[in-house]
Amino acid sequence: MYNFEFERPGSVAEAVAALKSEEAQALGGGQTLIPTLKQRLAAPAKLVSLGGIAEMKGVCLNDDGSLSIGGGTTHAEVARAAAAHYPALAALAGGIGDPAVRNRGTIGGSLANNDPSACYPSAALGSGATIVTDRREIAADDYFQGLFTTALDEGEIITSVRFPVPEKANYQKFLQPASRFALVGVFVAHYAGGTRIAVTGASEDGVFRWSAAEEALASGAALDGMAPEADGMIADLHGTKAYRAHLTGVLTRRALQAMA
């Protein structure tokens, strides 16, 4: 890695100020950023660690029944603390990477990074969550903008994520055999207003809502044999476009079955 300055502020305000300096970058759990630095694929002048900001950590149930998770909360903490309130979300967090990754990596880092194969984006989009930053609130439907691309501005920090808690939900992750990220992951959440289906790992445009399936469910139709268009799906060593499209259908049905 290249040399960089390092700061570890104690509050969001200080972090925002620190991130204003030239080529500064936030450091969450470092589970994506540190390997990138080691490979010399990024060269920030300064890393601003969010790890010392107490107000960004923890899981709490709001009065309106929604669940707020601090942007600096680790996957392991979500797996533990959200289990009673939002089991599908907790299970998703508990299935990310390995114990080392889960005890360092954070939800804010995952959502900011928006890896097309990451798990959390499907939960945020599938739950219609709200991404809360140091300066505004962004609806999940507006937040994800393609591979590794989000609505965040330069230096903007995810301070928390607010999840409306569904009546039932389920996440089906089909492992990419090498990385064990999601080859395809489907998050299905059922709310009074309807069912949301978000798919990660599959599309060249990153996480997406499978609206056709949502509509079919709303009209009471079954999803048997249904799959999204293969066009626009990711093709790589681990799966063809057609396979990813097919898996999306299979995993969605399995999620619904698990919820039934």
Next chain:
Amino acid sequence: MPKDSGIGASSKRREDVRFLTGAGNYTDDINIHGQAYVHFLRSDVAHGRIVSLDTSAAAAMPGVVRIFTGADFEGVGGLPCGWQVTDRHGQPMAEPGHPVLAQGKVRHVGDPIAAVVAESPEQARDAAEAIEAEIEELPAVIDMKAALAEGAAKVHDDLPSNLCYDWGFVEENKGAVDAAFAEAAHVTTLELVNNRLVANPMEPRVAIGDYARATGESTLYTTSQNPHVIRLLMGAFVLGIPEHKLRVVAPDVGGGFGSKIFHYAEEAFCTFAAKALARPVKWTSSRSEAFMSDAHGRDHVSKIELALDADNNFTALRTETYANMGAYLSTFAPSVPTWLHGTLMAGNYKTPLIYVNVKAVFTNTVPVDAYRGAGRPEATYQLERVIDKAARELGVDPIALRRQNFVTEFPYQTPVAVVYDTGDYNATMDKLEEIADIAGFAARRAESEARGKLRGLGVNCYIEACGIAPSNLVGQLGARAGLYDAATVRVNATGSISVMVGAHSHGQGHETAFPQVVAEMLGIDESMIEIVHGDSSKIPFGMGTYGSRSLAVCGSAMVRATEKIINKAKKIAAHLMEASEADIELKDGQFSVAGTDKSVAWGDVTLAAYVPHNYPLEDIEPGLEETAFYDPSNFTYPAGAYACEVEVDPETGKVTVERFSAADDFGNIVNPMIVSGQVHGGLGQGIGQALLENCAYDPETGQLLSASYMDYAMPRADDVPFYAVDHSCATPCTHNPLGVKGCGEAGAIGSPPSVVNAVIDALQSGGKAVTHIDMPMSPSRVWSAMQG
């Protein structure tokens, strides 16, 4: 009663104490005062001409000691190839130069262009980035058949084409084989790919060069399976250093699987630069570098045809293989698809006529060489897949078809040069049917089907030629070195023993198993015996560890040396007891005079040897130390039968290995626990190859697509089942003193075909007309095959 020491005991691995407590001494743990660090600038294109290389800005960077390029190595030899194959027309293979640092062209992603030596690894890397290398990209040659097509770009401009050799074996049999096919009642044909693999030992490669100006002695510390081979190749062919001025040390080595047999550019570089700079130079490979600089394994594309008569007897076998050599010839690369592959094509069967054709091809990829099994897995895979396919086509039981064609009389001269000394293939198949509970399969399949899953059973046999090798034979076949091994047994005054061996242990447990043999022969405690290996200045000239040879070859040398020790010790004992040498017996560490109650202990005799006050000095020398070299008279032929049971999820194509059983005949067993461990490890690698591992290049650009663990899938603990292994069916090797055959590679050789056979069985049970899926059988590939 299982024994608790000596031959046959499952003695606990004594080396594990240091490995498991972090007390090992690996090459990277060695740091020499004043050492500098090298970083290699590696090509990021697959094929290109070096137009210019400007190191001036880089040389001025902080901490830079010196930057080397190909020009610095113009007067130095290239990396040698240790095996020359002669082609079908009696011509030697094409043998291109292999410079330590690229000269003129780069030929694969990862090919080293320049080497920066600096005060710290970071400074070396920083400066390497400042080197201005202008490289004119040339078309990359990746696919083997395209590489041989008219007009293909040439990897080596000075060669006529990208063909290394076109080998026919046995060439004189070709006509008879073709005639047998013309008369066959049934012919089964199969085209398959043996996927390219990256060895991925846990410890990446490291090299440290050191030079003592006062004595003119060079020392290379390196992650090697065979320090003497490196000393020979590097000293004689690359750097011109005589043996007495070159020491090669391979300390604790964290796995090799073949990839650490070879002599690599980085070793020669560090040794060369240490002398040029008069200071130690260290290189530690990153995992990313390992992917693009460690020799890869396998990468064969084959067509195999099996001819049968009306009674389902195998009458002839014909194969055509394209074998990828990569961009340069790695040390033993040419031998792998030829002598380690063609000679095993008979398998366990008495097929009378066999013809093997292999075209070895240069491509713009990392060099390919031996990887656990080396050639024998490729042979086994083709043969055991085509037999399975034949059984399906003929509607006969695949086990019965195999049994019907087994070799049953030994010694057996195969039509492909080798002579199997002993074996009992029906016995291992019987054992397999028992431990795999093949009779219970139907019930297990029904249970899987009730859960919506497809279940398949796949069986295969294997045979390998191990204990490499008779030197005179391999010399005729093109080896440029002998393949004996050596051991020195040094008995100390108090009776403890140091055994210096030419074999190298990098996971095999020699430090535990070898003492068991000596302890058994002398009747003393194993703890009195210590194995010394890995340092050319301490051990006799042995050829190292690969090809499941350590115990069969080096262990035999150790037995011979120990026999010499016993002979001499008996003379001393006879003198001490004033008896005739012929009457001396050695039992449980006591020398006694037959028919009397007179005895002296082992320790009394060893003390007398070193304090020769009462000693027959006029007849024998003092001291008790003996060396033996052992050159085997034949290969050893471990063989066995394996069964794999898989479940396939028909919706996703995901394959789960539910059961895996291995019945092996390794001859006599010294340490059953270590043998089981070797089989377990090999099975993990074989299942990894069958289901997960895939070293893939972009066919257009030659970029390595699986360049890290994000895309290269290693098997994890939960990818493999609990294994049922058995090695009780032993037909001891007839020609080495221990009767051992070697067990290191069997698991990796024997497992891939049964996994594929099982998946095909599962899919066919689900009504799918799938006859073959290439490895790795990823969920996507299996699902795609099921779509027809």
